[in-house]
Amino acid sequence: MILGLYEAHLPVSNLQKSIEFYSNLGLEMAWKDEDTAFFWIEREKSWIGLWQGEEHKTSYHPSLRHIAFRVSYEDLKDSLNWLRSIHVTPVPFGKRDSIDPFVRPNQGNASVYFNDPDGNSLEFMCFIDVPENLKNISTKLSIEEWEALLNESN
Structure with missing residues (x-):
């Protein structure tokens, strides 16, 4: 049934700064809007969503x-x-x-x-x-x- 991971998400404080960071890692932009950007991890298989908002203040925990x-x-x-x-x-x-x-x-x-x-x-x-x-x-x-x-x- 499960074939792999489709997506994961992270909160960010500054979308443009995060776009530059994840682009530097070699990830390809899939799409973006005013407060969200998605990058392909594996094209057409999995991506990571970056969400600009106050949630970036959430304390770190590996499950989050x-x-x-x-x-x-x-x-x-x-x-x-x-x-x-x-x-x-x-x-x-x-x-x-x-x-x-x-x-x-x-x-x-x-x-x-x-x-x-x-x-x-x-x-x-x-x-x-x-x-x-x-x-x-x-x-x-x-x-x-x-x-x-x-x-x-x-």
Whole structure:
């Protein structure tokens, strides 16, 4: 029945500033009006709606103001350089001190986090193949730690 995610929405304080930010991420504008803009995440498959209004003052919580964009593992590894090249500052996730991409072996994914101009939490995320003997690791590992573990397990 469910084929994928169609849309997600975020509140913004300044639509034009947000349009520039999301355009810099490489997203293509689908349509806009005076207080709303939609960008394709995957053309004709999924989009993100940006809504200008007072709702941007809502306190952050991942269930309210978070979007994860799917990327390749190789792009994730270079994501810090890419984000900095478009003047976006990566941020640590949760209680981590590091901004570096990290792997969650028990979930089979890897991530890096950053914020939009209104403090909405954005994430680049990818699926990873996890060997059976490493699927019980619940610690968040740096890419370097993960790749070292992979090399040891082979």
